Amino acid sequence: MTPSRIAERRRQSVWTGWRLTLIALGFLVFLAVVFVVYIRSADAEYRGEERAAAAKAKQEAGLTGIDKVSKHVWDDSIWVVEGKDAAGTAWFVWLREDGAVKEKASDGYGEDSIRSRFNAEHPGKKIVRLLPGWFSGQPAWELRYTDDPGTKRQAIVFYSFKDGSQLRTYNLVS
Structure with missing residues (x-):
């Protein structure tokens, strides 16, 4: 065989620059999706508890709008919900194991x-x-x-x- 016939029979490589770029981009997208799913699943339990606290405050304290929900951990773990009732009055609701405590925001220190x-x-x-x-x-x-x-x-x-x-x-x- 002459060198010219070998060059004619030689096949193009599968790993061209364009294909390598597509594979690298696909891998980066895959990593980004895995990262987002991991973050969402790690945060899911806390966000679920937060939504449950907001719903409980609406049900037990009669709040119609929720402004802020925060968790406080000291001796006990409680949720504090800040929101407004139908009349537009601002309230704080402390959700404890033994029940909810509701206080007007204007009656306390802000x-x-x-x-x-x-x-x-x-x-x-x-x-x-x-x-x-x-x-x-x-x-x-x-x-x-x-x-x-x-x-x-x-x-x-x-x-x-x-x-x-x-x-x-x-x-x-x-």
Whole structure:
């Protein structure tokens, strides 16, 4: 056989640049889909509990609209639902194992009031998190802040929802 006949009989490679690009793109799409499915399945239980808490607050407390749902874990794990009734009145509902506690938002200290009070009492301290919760048998606000920015040491202070009084402070050791 002469070299020219060998060149004529030689077949083109299956792995051309265009096919390799398509395979690589297909693999990247596959990885993206697997990642999204994994994230959704990992978050599904929490989101299910959140939807159940919102439905329970609507049923037990008569809320028609839900503004915010948050989970608070301290001594007990509870859900706090913020929403409005048919008249447009804002309410907080604490869903506990032994029942729901419903309070008008206007009857208690709001998030902005607690922030203002904390900033007045602790100037220069950075608030990390502020959320409604349950502490010492009553509705409360849990405020986590950095105690000393240089060391990143944090502390948690609880304020009463009803009157805004400070209930307890915990210093967290890092």
